[in-house]
Amino acid sequence: MKFSVVVEPNGPSFEVAADESVLDAAMRQDIPLAYSCRDGLCGACKARIVEGSVTYPDERPEALTDSDQQEGLALLCQARPTSDLRLEANIADAIAGIPIRKMPCRVSSSTQLSHDVIRIILTLPGKIKFGFLAGQYIDFILKDGHRRSYSIANAPHDGEHIELHVRYVKGGEFAEYAFSNMPEKAMLRIEGPLGTFYLREDTDRPLIFMAGGTGFAPVKGLIEHSLHIGQTRPIHLYWGARALRDLYDPKMAQQWADQHSHIKFVPVLSDPESGDNWQGRTGFVHDAIMEDFADLSGFDIYAGGPPEMVNAGFDSFRTHGLTPEHYFSDSFEYARDKK
Numbered sequence: 001m002k003f004s005v006v007v008e009p010n011g012p013s014f015e016v017a018a019d020e021s022v023l024d025a026a027m028r029q030d031i032p033l034a035y036s037c038r039d040g041l042c043g044a045c046k047a048r049i050v051e052g053s054v055t056y057p058d059e060r061p062e063a064l065t066d067s068d069q070q071e072g073l074a075l076l077c078q079a080r081p082t083s084d085l086r087l088e089a090n091i092a093d094a095i096a097g098i099p100i101r102k103m104p105c106r107v108s109s110s111t112q113l114s115h116d117v118i119r120i121i122l123t124l125p126g127k128i129k130f131g132f133l134a135g136q137y138i139d140f141i142l143k144d145g146h147r148r149s150y151s152i153a154n155a156p157h158d159g160e161h162i163e164l165h166v167r168y169v170k171g172g173e174f175a176e177y178a179f180s181n182m183p184e185k186a187m188l189r190i191e192g193p194l195g196t197f198y199l200r201e202d203t204d205r206p207l208i209f210m211a212g213g214t215g216f217a218p219v220k221g222l223i224e225h226s227l228h229i230g231q232t233r234p235i236h237l238y239w240g241a242r243a244l245r246d247l248y249d250p251k252m253a254q255q256w257a258d259q260h261s262h263i264k265f266v267p268v269l270s271d272p273e274s275g276d277n278w279q280g281r282t283g284f285v286h287d288a289i290m291e292d293f294a295d296l297s298g299f300d301i302y303a304g305g306p307p308e309m310v311n312a313g314f315d316s317f318r319t320h321g322l323t324p325e326h327y328f329s330d331s332f333e334y335a336r337d338k339k
């Protein structure tokens with residue numbers, strides 16, 4: 001059984017089978033709806049149902065609150081239609097025309113960045129050109145068919161390779177392999193580019209980047225891209241971590257701030273260790289932003305990190321005037337392995 005979906009106003013229309021998610025159907029038909037985790041965790045695919053109804057295969061997805069449902073919002077990566085639908089959904093035009101492909105790749109290097117983060121550089125075989133937007137991500141397709149998603153940490157102008165930041169997670173299927181068993185020059189299989197966490201360039205609104213842990217990876221790509229295209233919109237980069245050793249490349253962030261007067265860098269530690277001798281900001285990173293900006297209505301905010309941080313930021317920033325269409329998030333990196 002199939003249902004029709006119309007995206008308002010004047011948006012595309014497409015068909016969805018009753019047993020597939022609205023987002024999967026859109027991706028299959030090259031309709032560029034906004035999304036990130038595809039796992040019900042980040043909220044990036046949230047849309048308003050103007051007419052019609054949906055259901056969810058398991059329990060209600062994590063990123064959909066009671067008040068969201070009362071407001072008529074749905075998570076398109078999980079929602080299955082039970083009728084024809086009319087939606088108000090975010091369209092991510094810039095990804096239109098960038099092919100999503102499955103392809104082999106080779107690990108050209110793996111470097112320890114901190115006690116629990118490595119940088120992996122992937123190269124593609126032959127002359128395959130990998131088109132992507134800064135901030136997007138790839139999925140590793142593992143031998144058992146499971147997938148693990150990682151943000152791309154470099155920008156397309158530097159796109160001869162793919163840079164990833166991989167944090168060690170005990171029991172994490174890919175992380176365990178990458179930290180202990182991955183041979184030099186290992187061949188892996190990826191799919192990408194995925195996601196709609198990219199820089200909206202048709203505006204001069206000042207930017208706040210909020211990174212948590214390895215959520216710094218896509219933010220790094222976005223800042224490098226912004227510098228490459230010569231944007232001078234003010235950038236406030238907040239990077240939150242537990243202790244100093246968890247900020248795995250603060251020198252790079254500080255260097256941007258030292259070299260570019262429009263960039264400010266604010267590291268924030270939630271639980272500094274005594275040996276850190278930390279004189280900087282403490283607490284949760286989204287609280288630091290709230291303390292510094294009484295009015296967020298004029299900003300575009302990009303958040304990369306764990307769902308708790310991304311969702312807490314969204315709820316908090318709205319109380320300081322941020323409207324949802326100016327909040328962009330990427331938080332699959334901490335999501336569960338996907339099949």
Ligand code: FES
Nearest residue numbers: 036037038043077
């Ligand atoms: S909750 Fe749907 S893409 Fe993340």
